[in-house]
Amino acid sequence: MATPVMPATGIYNQPMQDLIQRLLIELGEDPTREGLVKTPNRVDKALRFLTSGYQADIDGMLNGALFSVDYSEMVIVRDIDFYSMCEHHLLPFFGKCHVAYIPNGKVIGLSKIPRLVDIFARRLQLQERMTNQIAETIREKLNPLGVAVVCEGTHLCMSMRGVEKQNSFAVTSAMLGAFRDNARTRSEFLELIRRSGPVPNQSSVVRMTCNDE
Ligand code: ZN
Numbered sequence: 001m002a003t004p005v006m007p008a009t010g011i012y013n014q015p016m017q018d019l020i021q022r023l024l025i026e027l028g029e030d031p032t033r034e035g036l037v038k039t040p041n042r043v044d045k046a047l048r049f050l051t052s053g054y055q056a057d058i059d060g061m062l063n064g065a066l067f068s069v070d071y072s073e074m075v076i077v078r079d080i081d082f083y084s085m086c087e088h089h090l091l092p093f094f095g096k097c098h099v100a101y102i103p104n105g106k107v108i109g110l111s112k113i114p115r116l117v118d119i120f121a122r123r124l125q126l127q128e129r130m131t132n133q134i135a136e137t138i139r140e141k142l143n144p145l146g147v148a149v150v151c152e153g154t155h156l157c158m159s160m161r162g163v164e165k166q167n168s169f170a171v172t173s174a175m176l177g178a179f180r181d182n183a184r185t186r187s188e189f190l191e192l193i194r195r196s197g198p199v200p201n202q203s204s205v206v207r208m209t210c211n212d213e
Contacts, residue, residue, distance in 0.1 A: 016044045050085055053122030061119070062141055065109035072145065074185070076100040077113045078193050086157050087124035095153035095169075097131075098193040101138055102145040102178055102185070108138070127153050127172045135174035146178030148189045 017040035024031040024039065031040070078098040086093050097117050120133045135149040150173045178185045 014044065016047070017041055020044065049122070050083075051123055053119045056119040056122075058116070058119060058137065058141075061115055062108065062112060065112045066141070067107050067109070068105060069103060069107050070105075071103055071107065074100055074102050074189065074192075075107065075110075076189065076192055077110060080114045080117050082117050082121040082130075082151065082153075084121040084123070084125045084127075084130060084153075086155060087126060089157035089161075090124070091155070091157040091160065093125075093127060093153045093155040093157070093170075095151065097134070097149065097151045099134065099138070100148045100179070100189050100192075101142060104143055104145045106142050106144075108142060113138075127151055127155075127170055131172040132174045135176055139176050144177065146180070146182075146185065147174070147176045148179040148186070149174045150190075150193060 020040040020043045021031045024036060029036060031037070076098065077100075078096075080097040080099065081094070082097050083092060083094040085091065099113050099117070116137060117134060120130045120137075123130075131149050131151045135147045138144065138147045138149075150171065152169060152171050154169055175186060179189060180186075
């Protein structure tokens, strides 16, 4: 697919590394200078890691981590760090994710929830979609009485490019089952995750994330 841009170097044979070498040239750089010689290889590895969520096996990851219990109080895992890439600009967005559910006979090992967040974050994403995917997957795998996911993210495509508010911060939420139907349950969750940062009241999306300009 990619034609060799600088055949003289002869060190890049993978299509992605050829593309990145070509990108460096398009940006006005000299890909043969010392600091950039290994950049296509590094970027290749970094991008494959940052998008490794596409290959993740969710059922395999959850295998052996679902337990039957007689417990129906809210389970919350808050302040889960996430790092993702905006699909409009291929720039990072990152922040914290808070996940809660109310079991209906089954719970999931607590350490699996951050793993699930990673699987959906390590893709080209929209924060709104990532939030929904985390919630929908927990609903599908656990069939709980309710699921709530709130993500708070800083988008470099907004703050670095200066097209919108410099310190803008996007908050997205997905409320399913009891968290959607019962205001008291929802408030209890929002109270438990409340910190200095903004959290949504009852609207499902406080501010849209990056536009596609
Ligand atoms: Zn963006």
